[in-house]
Amino acid sequence: MTKVNRARSTSPPDGGWGWMIVAGCFLVTICTRAVTRCISIFFVEFQTYFTQDYAQTAWIHSIVDCVTMLCGLGFALCYSPAIAMVGKYFSRRKALAYGIAMSGSGIGTFVLAPVVQLLIEQFSWRGALLILGGFVLNLCVCGALMRPITLKEAQTAPEQNHVCRTQKQDLKRASPCSALTKEWVQTCLCCSLQQEYSFFLMPDFIVLAVSVLFMAYGCSPLFVYLVPYALSVGVSHQQAAFLMSVLGVIDIVGNITFGWLTDRRCLKNYQYVCYLFAVALDGLCYLCLPMLQSLPLLVPFSCTFGYFDGAYVTLIPVVTAEIVGTTSLSSALGVVYFLHAVPYLVSPPIAGWLVDTTGSYTAAFLLCGFSMIFSSVLLGFARLVKKMKKTQLRFLARESDPKLQLWTNGSVAYSVASELDQKDGESVAIAMPGYNPT
Template sequence: MAKMTRTGSASPPDGGWGWMIVAGCFLVTICTRAVTRCISIFFVEFQTYFAQDYAQTAWIHSIVDCVTMLCAPLGSVVSNHLSCQAGIMLGGLLASTGFILASFATSLKHLYLTVGVLTGLGFALCYSPAIAMVGKYFSKRKALAYGIAMSGSGIGTFILAPVVQLLIEQFSWRGALLILGGFVLNLCVCGALMRPITLKEDHAGPENQGCGRQRADGARTPCYAPLAEERAQRGLRRALQREYRFLQEPDFAVLAVSVLFMAYGCSPLFVYLVPYALSVGVSHQQAAFLMSTLGVIDIVGNITFGWLTDRRCLKRYRSVCYLCAVGLDGLCYLCLPMLRTLPLLVPFSCTFGYFDGAYVTLIPVVTAEIVGTTSLSSALGVVYFLHAVPYLVSPPIAGWLVDTTGSYTAAFLLCGFSMIFSSLLLGFARFVKRMRRTQLQFLAKESDPKPQLWTNGLVAYSVARELDQKDGEPVATAVPGRNFT
């Protein structure tokens, strides 16, 4: 293969090929997150065909979401050490293979391994590297770029939800999975768009430039192999320490805990919205319409919140906008058990979809504000890794609650309170940080008072020096070049 060229830039270009990166990330979110959401449309089909309960069937969606997020750091490692292009293309091949093999499934365990593990691993190699590339190409318009890129999840859900339902009716669930396997091969095309860029802060330090350098005559300086290996290992350790030093920051720790509770609450809705709608008397097509509505309003949330938080008046309050969006989604959950007709479920889908798109857009932005651009890929890998366990356990727990109580109320209330707690935790941490900062500023002023000067004509009297005099006589400080009168 021809050696890949890297685009050099002292700072993010905020345009140019960056818009192609946004387009590529947009397609990646369609092929990963939108397809994952549409797996819930197969829920009733799988449950009926394999004669299993809610909890067992919910593991399919849980495993694919969990593996996608659990292996997100692996996606970052592949993109950092090989290339973003290679990682996304490999992920597309794995995801497509998983769907194709799933179309021949004879049990739920088969679906766990194919759709869950294999497809989830492919999505993991694609998702976080594509998002990190957008952060490298944009700085001033970062939120808007992320809003457009992440809107692929909503647009994909809006288009794919009725299409998948139609495919199931025409070709059965096996044929629909086979067609989805061909569709996600478009991830290979998305990977080809991800042209690498080298920013000023990405250049390697001097410790990596000593051995084997090229001389002016074209030859390379020899180096002793064990010494070179030791230096390489030491350089690798230092690079990893620099790359993951954000793990020691208190702000990132609070964000990580908040993400755990947020991820627990957001996942079950995309599994149980269609079954819940069917349980209250909504038809299959109308239930798919609810998913489409949620998806299209998700787009509005992605783009409008991205554009609004790029405005000068809101740029400083992106974290506040994020926690407000998460909290409002939690409130929507609390109201859902009282909504039992299609005219009431449609406004719910609109509201939940809007704020879901809002906070999904702001996750990379808030992470970048904490860790910076250089470590963004690794930090996003960790953030999405933290989604893994909640994504794995929350749908089966919700399914167990439905099987036990015979109602969706307990499951939805638990998810709502989890998201509200996530928002309150992050808000409380910001409040404490601001109070501590104010207190430290006040103590700094108290411990280091500056002497106040009064000027009377051409003579300046220093109060601090006056108090230091034993005899109490004021001391006049002469201004150079002036005579005292």
């Protein structure tokens, strides 16, 4: 087999082959997320054929989403790596690149929803699934576009590098099976793992992880129950499929426009806030859904929910990169999407159980809406606390006696400076003339 040539670059190219990576990720999201969303159209067919209630039938969609996010099986072997590759090739225009790449989910839903309904009418649900399976084989083509790239990124700590270099020199004079060889391998492996998964120790990432659990719980049931809910209020099958198409095409608009807008200079520093805004508005849409019981009312709902769904999906990798950096982005994204698994597994059956128990969709939709709003409030509160802490540290650094602080406890002065960002660090240097950041 020929050896794979890795592209080498000191920084993300923000173009070039990166646009082919975006195209590949675009096709991947069509073949994975769009196809999964179309299971909502199969829901009524499954329920009728197998004569099961809402809660039992919902496990079909739940297991598909859960296995994708939880086990690294099936769609996950394509979805997560493709998203991570976009982050490797783009930095300055990352949000726009992700917006284009993730818009495949909306475009796929827009095109596939009426097509799947037509296929079910012509070939039954079994034939429709076979045809979709053949379409999904295009993932092999997408994989061929993913060319690896090596970036000059932050390395391990100098002390760890020194240990590895010293032991590597000694290793050349040792036998392959010696204790020194094993010790060097273990040390370097620990150094690599410590660097790759250090984000688990970041409080910001822990808060993001908890928030993702609530957000994922809320976002999943709509794609299972939108069509059944529309049918329950008197909308025809074709019109219900049209609602999914509308949601999909507006999802595209949200992906691209929100990605482009948040890349502008005026919003570049507020991408985190934009993400919170989009998640919260989707939650509010859920709270209004039980009052919408006709097609003219459900179409605006599909537009609004679809737009902000595309918006926050675009910003998930951007927010994750802001917290953990690009070095650990692949691993952190894997964890973030892994955390979607359990909510995706339990939320549609729980919503179905609520529908079976109460006889209406109101309780299910309200629970999903409050879950998404809580996700947004949690992240917003964490960011507010962090800013208050920075302000307090800045105040302490300016008000305290710099000479006394450095003389009596130099580690405290270093800790205060390290808590501040680069701009704050300049303020500390001005307030503390004797402070040397090196």
